[in-house]
Amino acid sequence: MKVGFVQNNPKFGETEANLEQIKTLWGNLSAELIVLPELFATGYQFNSKHEAKELAEPIPEGPTTQKLISWAKETGSSIIAGIAECDGENLFNSAVIISPNGYIGTYRKAHVFDTENRFFSQGNLPLQVFELGGIRVGVMICFDWRFPETARTLALKGADIIAHPSNLVLPHCPDAMITRCLENRVFAITVDRVGSENRVDGEELSFIGKSQVVSPEGDILYRASEKEEEASVVEIDIDLSRKKKINSKNDLFEGRRLDLYELN
Ligand code: ACM
DSSP states (O other), X not given: OEEEEEEOOOOXXXXXXXXXXHHHHHTTOOOSEEEOOTTTTTOSOOSSHHHHHHHOBOTTTSHHHHHHXXXXXXXXXXXXXXXEEEETTEEEEEEEEEETXXXXXXXXXXXXXXXXXXXXXXXXXXXXXXXXXXXXXXXXXXXXXXXXXXXXXXXXXXXXXXXXXXXXXXXXXXXXXXXXXXXXXXXXXXXXXXXXXXOSTTOOEEOXXXXXXXXXXXXXXXXXXXXXXXXXXXXXXXXXXXXXXXXXXXXXXXXXXXTTXXXX
């Protein structure tokens, strides 16, 4: 199967223009699954809760989700994309999961990063694996990577692929995701943005790009640039993620020592 991503540089608050730019970068690329960055349509650095509320949208009724639904129908691709979600008075840093048949579900970022808690509540939905055309896709958002239990839970729930919309500001995630893939024998599609935002005094943020697709064997199948917008598609063999044995003796799931681990 083919999976792909679009790495963009959104202009803060310009949702419509950012959607257009995603479509331009996407171009004629064809893939069963396309992943977009965290908060890809709004930008990341809100400077007040009021501003975040103005830009957040209900899912699936909001215009950004509706636009993604229309693209999925048009292109035949499933889409997973980061969206600022409003649900009544609560805001969540969310990802929508969309198939060519329409809206499938939502994930709300479990581990909000740094000052995000000025606007966003912690995710209150389970870590979930979504069935997309026979492929099982687990979803997590950016800083969730720093908690290995997140990827492990998705893998134990049967994920073949972890879709990972991100806005990375620290350098470690792209390499750390190689380990997440090796630990769990899953594919991971980490999709970042580029550029910077300086909307809060003393808190300039630079995003590191390097969107990537990593295999269950820890191979980087594609890694994007640090500074440029781009889109790419990679062919993957999904069967690799369904074999958890790494040799004739060691199975990464069956070999776990639940009698020794302390996870609570
Ligand atoms: C992040 O979670 N956006 C760093």
